[in-house]
Amino acid sequence: MKFLGVILVFACTFGGYTLLGGHMSILLKAMPFEGMIIVGSAIGAFITANTSHTIKGVIKGLKSYIKPETHNKDSYIELLSMLYVSFKLARTKGWLAMEQHIENPGDSELFKQFPGFAANDHAVHFLCDYLRIISLGNEDPHQIEALMDEEIETISEEKMHPSHAVQTMADGIPALGIVAAVLGVIKTMGAITEPPEILGKMIGSALVGTFLGVWVSYGFVAPAAGAIAGKAQSEILYYKCMKVAVIAFLSGAAPQVAVEFSRKFLPHHLQPGFLELEEKLNELPSPS
Numbered sequence: 001m002k003f004l005g006v007i008l009v010f011a012c013t014f015g016g017y018t019l020l021g022g023h024m025s026i027l028l029k030a031m032p033f034e035g036m037i038i039v040g041s042a043i044g045a046f047i048t049a050n051t052s053h054t055i056k057g058v059i060k061g062l063k064s065y066i067k068p069e070t071h072n073k074d075s076y077i078e079l080l081s082m083l084y085v086s087f088k089l090a091r092t093k094g095w096l097a098m099e100q101h102i103e104n105p106g107d108s109e110l111f112k113q114f115p116g117f118a119a120n121d122h123a124v125h126f127l128c129d130y131l132r133i134i135s136l137g138n139e140d141p142h143q144i145e146a147l148m149d150e151e152i153e154t155i156s157e158e159k160m161h162p163s164h165a166v167q168t169m170a171d172g173i174p175a176l177g178i179v180a181a182v183l184g185v186i187k188t189m190g191a192i193t194e195p196p197e198i199l200g201k202m203i204g205s206a207l208v209g210t211f212l213g214v215w216v217s218y219g220f221v222a223p224a225a226g227a228i229a230g231k232a233q234s235e236i237l238y239y240k241c242m243k244v245a246v247i248a249f250l251s252g253a254a255p256q257v258a259v260e261f262s263r264k265f266l267p268h269h270l271q272p273g274f275l276e277l278e279e280k281l282n283e284l285p286s287p288s
């Protein structure tokens with residue numbers, strides 16, 4: 001769907017220009033050089049302003065064009081099932097029974113039943129860290145919730161930073177378009193003795209810089225920032241889902257009720273139905 005949007009930007013821009021009687025030859029002649037000034041300068045400024053970690057995050061975030069959301073409904077059914085089994089084990093056999101899974105999550109047979117969750121190292125350590133704190137005796141839901149909120153806020157800032165960096169880049173590109181246009185005008189002024197028909201083409205080429213700066217910014221770079229932000233928010237939601245279940249369980253809810261709290265927290269397009277989840281939970285083996 002996102003690639004359809006990119007195609008529409010191209011088709012509507014140049015299709016409309018052509019239908020209005022515009023000559024593509026002027027654009028095609030000027031765009032490579034104007035684009036080099038604008039896009040090259042923007043990328044250079046972006047590299048200067050950001051760390052290698054952020055740059056890698058942006059490159060990774062561009063996968064949002066292929067997979068807009070990190071987790072789908074099946075991912076959340078698996079997550080809720082894993083939480084249910086963990087809570088049931090802790091409730092029936094005590095936190096000591098959970099210690100082997102918390103301390104060595106990579107070797108945990110419990111987590112291995114849920115390969116999607118087990119493959120997400122950050123999520124595994126996030127959950128295990130809090131289960132470890134609880135197993136050590138801190139069962140105050142308010143303290144655990146406050147700490148989880150702080151960590152999720154930190155994760156959110158880290159995950160959202162690449163999109164903010166790209167948005168900053170988008171905000172600066174129109175100004176770089178003006179720079180390219182000014183350079184084109186300078187070139188034109190150096191040939192002021194040329195006939196009007198030649199000067200007209202040169203001025204038109206110079207104005208391509210302004211067009212290209214605004215078009216690239218609002219047609220491509222700013223939407224890319226939005227796509228990266230959307231993917232980051234879908235990753236953050238996964239942590240929030242775990243938080244809701246853990247706090248509900250700590251507050252005294254039964255394992256299935258705690259999982260139900262978490263299920264109701266999810267947006268509708270990701271939320272499994274009550275019967276759908278219950279059927280899945282009933283199929284799970286007894287925790288050990």
